[in-house]
Amino acid sequence: MRLVFILFIFLSYSVYSQKPTCSCSFQGSLSAGLAAGNSPAKPLFQLSAGVKSKSYYLGVGTGIDDYQFHSVPVFADLRYDFTKSGEGFIYGHAGYNFPYNNESFVDWFGMERSTDKFRGGFYMDAGVGYRIFLKGWHRLLISAGYSHKRVSNIIGYTFPCLVAPCPEDKNRYQYDMGRIVTKLSWEISARRGKH
């Protein structure tokens, strides 16, 4: 979380110090939200930075996503303002999800695992949002959409044999999680006001 905040401060400085020399402008956002599905709702945090040209924004983002499994998504961030005033927008994220610091759900009669590791997978988030223009460079965004993340847990058990090494039986448990995501974002743009 601290890293995300530091990155955001750095991003903010970059945005402030940039002079508009073309129709495009740098833009960044810091989001906090909630992911809710049929597993318990969990908070998520995201940071995105990129370039906006006319109604389009293209950037890269990362964050922390604790829904079911701890993970760090890294994604491409595309937004399109569908209203002339720039208040309504749709967005889409697509990328890869890196799991960290997770514990397996699998237990087979308490047997010791010879392999227990997590692998990431596809990550996406798509939805619609509304932008409230604040003073100067600042905007407040509220958005909601559908998000999907995949995490795999590879479990191996070594069963008895007469002499080592005994063969290992491996299983990949592939978890696909769909959830509704609501976010509140603080956006900073190099251009003041509506555009």
Place this chain on the structure above:
Amino acid sequence: MKPITKIAVLSLALLPVVFSACVKDSCKRLHSYSYYVPVYKTKDEVRANIKSNAPRDVTNPGKIYIRGSYIFLNDIDKGIHVIDNSNPAQPHNIAFIDIPGNLDLAVKGNTLYADLYTDIVAIDITDPLHVASKKIIENIFPYRHYGGGFVGSDANGVIVDWVRRDTTVTESCESTFPGINIRSDVFLATSNSGGTTGGNMSSPVGQGGSMARFAIIQDRLYTVGISALDVFNISNANNPVRGSSTTISWDIETIYPFLNKLFIGSMTGMYIYDVSNPDVPIQQGKFTHVRTCDPVIADNNFAYVTLRSGTPCQGFTNQLDIVRLNNLSNPELVKTYNLKNPHGLSKDGNTLFICDGSDGLKVYDVSDVNNMRLLSQVTGLETFDVIAFNKVALVIAKDGLYQYDYTNTQSLQLLSKITVKK
């Protein structure tokens, strides 16, 4: 805030409340495993092929027997390699005897006794290049099975090979237990086994090692299955005659002959059987230990029992127990030494050789059993069994068959290695 803004914010805030019940998490299990499909031959085909065939690479070494200048090395479930060891520095693999389902062997004179899955076969090895099957006694080991619990079917003949198949199945995490899948006609992986030893240049009878299930004393062949001790009269070596069968317990592992005693290792203890009457073994004593694997050897005064843990052996004990044999009806523990994962062992005079798994081969001076002293250690190989005889230590390891000169017990010299080809 403008009305449109209020509506937008409210709508977006309510979206999760309305739709979160519509999305679901899912889990599927992708289970990748290899299984082996048995290849059968008829009993007639198998028996006709018990002869000296062309030499093959050693692929899965098991038990071993020395007879004269020849080494007979079991390749698990396949047969026996015949190795000319006239010069231990240059052993030659000269023939392979196809014996499907073979794990154990013993030699008396010019006759080799080997298990053929549940049967025992007597083979004339007078000319190792032209061996001949002399007699087969059926169903000596009725509880024999392959690794993974697979039981060969007599109706289909004899299993002579396994064909590997790799597969991945996908199923819902909720639908099955995670873990092993066993089909009735296949098993998941090949089995392995330990090794054994034997051999004496002057004696007509070979000498079993610490992990053997066959032992010979004079004119009797003793075999242990999972539970029973069987006796065969081999006065006529090529015509073994089945004698008595004694049930001991359900976890028998090894048998070691010394003088007129049989030391039988089980997962829960060491049994001592007296064979003064060779046809009627009588239990004389038992030394009980924790549940684990325990090869055993003995001399006039002591039995040396290695206890090891591991998936098939259970338990958490890895040690050498030295047991006093003064009173055979009540063997007494003298001292315990901790080891890493001891398997087979062998003794020559006061020198004790222990295969300590991934710690390699350890050589000890046991002239004082209360103060066993490490003389040397050969590292870099994962060892299973050893026979030390005539200043040459024959060591079965994961990657091959090694021979060491132990003239200087403080510095063993590698003479040769027959590499395992996978």
